[in-house]
Amino acid sequence: MGFIEKIIRFFQDGFKNLTVEKKRQVVLVCTAVFVSILILSVLMSFKRPEKEERLDDQSGLSLQVPIPPDEIFLPEEPDFVPGVILERERRTEWTEQDALEYWRDPLKEGEEQWREKIETEIDKYLERVP
Numbered sequence: 001m002g003f004i005e006k007i008i009r010f011f012q013d014g015f016k017n018l019t020v021e022k023k024r025q026v027v028l029v030c031t032a033v034f035v036s037i038l039i040l041s042v043l044m045s046f047k048r049p050e051k052e053e054r055l056d057d058q059s060g061l062s063l064q065v066p067i068p069p070d071e072i073f074l075p076e077e078p079d080f081v082p083g084v085i086l087e088r089e090r091r092t093e094w095t096e097q098d099a100l101e102y103w104r105d106p107l108k109e110g111e112e113q114w115r116e117k118i119e120t121e122i123d124k125y126l127e128r129v130p
Helices: 003-016 020-045 096-102 111-128
Strands: 054-056
């Protein structure tokens, strides 16, 4: 017989030897203890609102400083990209005049100009990268 079994046997024997009135009192006390522990645990589970603490009343600094929304969120983007036609009439045949409305030749002014623009943009970008 183990230690726990001996303890259980001790309480069983002691409970058997009690009168009916004493047994009722023991059950009521045990129930009261259980209910009080249950109520305390429920009350402790509710979180109390914490007071805002100040570092220094003269400086006006607070431990909880709100961050402005413009530092957290990206600015709104436009609904469409300017200069892009979202829809157009479907055509089966295109003439050169029709295509000129939607096409710009990137090399019209010379390839070197575009190469310089691209290289300067790449240099600007790489200078910003830490």
